[in-house]
Amino acid sequence: MDRDAVAALSAAIEAMAPDFTTISDSIWDFAELKFEEQQSSALLAKALEDNGFAVRRGVAGMETAFIGEAGSGAPIIAFLGEFDALAGMSQLAGIAEAKPAADGATGHGCGHNLLGVGSLMAAIALARHLKTHNLPGTVRYYGCPGEEGGSGKTFMVRAGLFDDVDTALTWHPAPFNGVRSTNNLAVLEYFYRFKGIAAHAANAAHLGRSALDAVELMNVGVNFLREHMPQDCRVHYAITDAGGKAANVVQAKAEVLYLIRAPEMAQALALAARVDKVARGAAMMTETEVEIVFDTASTNLLPNLALETALHNNLVALGPIAFDERDIAFAQSIQQTFTDEAISSSIRLYRIKDDVFSNAWIDGSTPLHLGLRAFEGESHFRAGSTDVGDVSWVTPTAQCWTPAWAIGTNPHTWQVVAQGRSPAAHKAMAHAAKALAATGLSLLTTPDLLAAAKAEWREKTEGKPYVCPIPADVMPGGKLPQRA
Incomplete structure (x- = not known):
């Protein structure tokens, strides 16, 4: 790991954070549903173009899907971004009570306003680094619509848009910091x-x-x-x-x-x-x-331990997130809306007590995860599903999580929406961007890591060719005639 290069990437992300926080908050405001993310998609694509990326819009038959590319040559590193909201999840930001901004309206109940922008920051920072240092390699940002019940990435995979990608990286907001290798359904x-x-x-x-x-x-x-x-x-x-x-x-x-x-x-x-x-x-x-x-x-997710280990190591090198007293106070007010069972379940599920930084966990009273969960080096069961799974079957893929939410927060709840524009969430987004960019750089400059990730992927997929679960005649939002 080139510590100077990683430090330079982190500094670049810190410098761009204020402008990209504004983008994230705008997407939170738009709160557009699957395949209707016109404003969100346009804002992200413009940010790529403004930073020297060539952008292809409307890919894979989806008006709001796009790909931005910078650099040239191999390897090709992909960053996955999402930006769709959920129906009926309207909620005012920055308060610790259920209060919709408008009855029945939409809201970012899974934090995709943060997810898409965090991946965007990573892609732009890495592309700038390659250009500055005249390094070979291609950085791609995939603007993936419709993750919530639309399987946008699956359509992109079916269209062959990942066929030449060497590895794919992404992240997700969460109540914990770290890498968690999971076999999604x-x-x-x-x-x-x-x-x-x-x-x-x-x-x-x-x-x-x-x-x-x-x-x-x-x-x-x-x-x-x-x-x-x-x-x-x-x-x-x-x-x-x-x-x-x-x-x-x-x-x-x-x-x-x-x-x-x-x-x-x-x-x-x-x-x-x-x-x-x-x-x-x-x-x-x-x-x-x-x-x-x-x-x-x-399709079910195919973990890649080689990539996940690299992500974890970069999170270790980054250290804890610098949350302040205001971040802690707001998280505490959110946490007071949870039952003790919800909080203890979150701590148990994400193994928050098994911390890399020994002084991060004191007595369990901290409402934000101030440390980094230990990485087990093995995969385990998770009952959720994601279209990242389809990407993982055609190229080695890994993801991390950073603590944008108070411990005890569950996705698809008003508490997620309320925390979606908070300073703590913005810090978690930038932290994820740093980890992703550093891992992308590791893949570009460490051939052995890329080779290990590919070897593991080949071993796991041998004799199990990927078959897209969406029939060829079905388009996003379209239907298939009655099955026999």
């Missing part, structure tokens, strides 16, 4: 649309065939199925159309969305086939018809 999403016959629910109920009854019976059937599926699988649903609000009308249509998760895509597909049978059985019981419509999918 593969996920498939399907709409089950039932069609029945309307009738007066009192005078002619015998003539009706209730689509809502079919949805309810399907849900009951799947609940019984949970007892007989592999332990690490997950199935969740949401009734997206109950068929209307009139109780005296037999519902002629109803729809339910299912997410089916499993440790590997083959298992997810097998479980989906069983869910399909339950849906068809519900249709048979109610004499309705069911249409099964593919929505989207993401």
Whole structure:
């Protein structure tokens, strides 16, 4: 590790932080949903162009997807950025109470306003360093829309946009600082649309065939199925159309969305086939018809310990984040909205007590993670899903986390949105950028690291060719005709 070079990268990121904090806060304000991130995408792409990157917009059939590139030659290092928000997550910033800015509006409940800009800072800082020192190598920034239920990266992978990438790096806001090697779940999403016959629910109920009854019976059937599926699988649903609000009308249509998760895509597909049978059985019981419509999918994550170790080592070299008393005070006020169980669960889940910096953890009362979790050097189970998984199957990929949120914070909550513009979150974003940029430089200047990451990736993928889980005729937001 060239400590002088890493110090120069960190200094460059600190210098650009005020301007890029403004970009992050603007994206927080926009809070645009999947595939609708027009303003966010444009702002990020312009920042790349202003810093000498050549930008391709509208890639992989997605209007808000883009790629920025700087430098030349091998290797090609990719930085992944996200910038989509969540529906119904509106929340005022900087307060420790649930108070939406506008009822029913959107909000950045997963911190993607920070994620996209942190990766952007890393890419720009590294590209500048290569240019200043006349070093070979290409830096790419991937503007990835629709991570929240849209699988934007999966469409980009399907389009071959990562085929020539040597490695990919990313990060995510969290209540902890460090690298956590995880095996995320593969996920498939399907709409089950039932069609029945309307009738007066009192005078002619015998003539009706209730689509809502079919949805309810399907849900009951799947609940019984949970007892007989592999332990690490997950199935969740949401009734997206109950068929209307009139109780005296037999519902002629109803729809339910299912997410089916499993440790590997083959298992997810097998479980989906069983869910399909339950849906068809519900249709048979109610004499309705069911249409099964593919929505989207993401493949399970393939960890890369060589890359993760390099990321961890760079986080060690960076040291703790310099949070101040105001950061601690605001995190404390947020933490007071959690139960003791939520806080202890967060500490246990992320192994915050196993700290690299021995003086970082004193008595468990600190609301922000002031240290760095120890890296286990092995992967473990995590029940969530991400389209980063698809990238990991076509190029070695790694990610880190930095403490933008108070300990105990869970993603997709109002507390995440409230902390999304805080000074502590901005510091965590810059810290992630420094770790990513330093790791990118390590890959560009240490051939053995790049070779080790690729060798590990080849070993894990041998005999397991990647098959995109999204059919070729499905576009973002599009649907697949009924499956046989």
